[in-house]
Amino acid sequence: MSSSNLLIGPHVSIAKDISLAPVRAHELGATGFAIFTKNQRVWNAPALEDSSIRIFKEKLDEFGYDRRAILPHAGYLINPASPDEELWEKSLGLFLDEASRTVSLSLDTINIHPGAFKEGDRIDGIKRSAKMMDEVLRRTPGLRIAIENTAGAGTILGSTFEELDAILSESEEKDRIGFTLDTAHLFGSGYDVSGDPDGVLDQFFSRFGKDRLFGMHLNDSKVPLASHKDRHESIGKGLIGQDAFKAIVKREEVRGIPLILETVDETLWKDEIKLLLEAGA
Numbered sequence: 001m002s003s004s005n006l007l008i009g010p011h012v013s014i015a016k017d018i019s020l021a022p023v024r025a026h027e028l029g030a031t032g033f034a035i036f037t038k039n040q041r042v043w044n045a046p047a048l049e050d051s052s053i054r055i056f057k058e059k060l061d062e063f064g065y066d067r068r069a070i071l072p073h074a075g076y077l078i079n080p081a082s083p084d085e086e087l088w089e090k091s092l093g094l095f096l097d098e099a100s101r102t103v104s105l106s107l108d109t110i111n112i113h114p115g116a117f118k119e120g121d122r123i124d125g126i127k128r129s130a131k132m133m134d135e136v137l138r139r140t141p142g143l144r145i146a147i148e149n150t151a152g153a154g155t156i157l158g159s160t161f162e163e164l165d166a167i168l169s170e171s172e173e174k175d176r177i178g179f180t181l182d183t184a185h186l187f188g189s190g191y192d193v194s195g196d197p198d199g200v201l202d203q204f205f206s207r208f209g210k211d212r213l214f215g216m217h218l219n220d221s222k223v224p225l226a227s228h229k230d231r232h233e234s235i236g237k238g239l240i241g242q243d244a245f246k247a248i249v250k251r252e253e254v255r256g257i258p259l260i261l262e263t264v265d266e267t268l269w270k271d272e273i274k275l276l277l278e279a280g281a
């Protein structure tokens, strides 16, 4: 593991078996990585095999991955802010399942989008989202939730620091809630992480403090500042540009937390990891 304690790597596939994920990350030279804990497109997936869980943990140890270097991403079917009671309950069930998978893999943090409030009131959506976080945290001892910022398309919550703060404020389990900052989503929502990456991060830290940043998603963007769209690009090939990412990995506050690439061309992952590890060394 790099002495700079930069935990950088892609969101790797769990195809065939989840225990292959650490192997895939290691082969790319990643010092951290993300996974889905199950097929993210279906509501019901078979439970993780005991043998898969055991081998997954063995591989983490074999390759020297600290547990905090891995940031599972909850599936996109979950909508914590859904105004439809049945869908909200269904989302809760799935989130609980993914939360327990996370803990069974010996990991302690799961990344989730705050959800879309659809028709109805924004404030009610914020309350429903916070309530789901609380339910999952109460029923999953040892878990932390990283709420991811969004680009804010349509009724999607969480595109501003104010709104992330509003969700946190509604929660009764604040000690176990933090955030993941996605650079492409920051840019899409109007934070100029290209022109002033340090300023944007300073703004986050002055509101929330360093300890609320549980991870980052380092993605360049195909779409302009404040477009409220979410289209990832490879590092340095988009409208954010390479210099911003080099500035981010030099920050003290991003050491020891997972910095995940969700970039579009996986043939570039190895080079992207190397570039960022070197820039932050």
Ligand SMILES: [Zn+2]
Residues within 6 Å of the ligand: 073, 113, 148
């Ligand atoms: Zn995400």
Ligand SMILES: [Zn+2]
Residues within 6 Å of the ligand: 182, 184, 185, 230, 231, 232
């Ligand atoms: Zn995105």
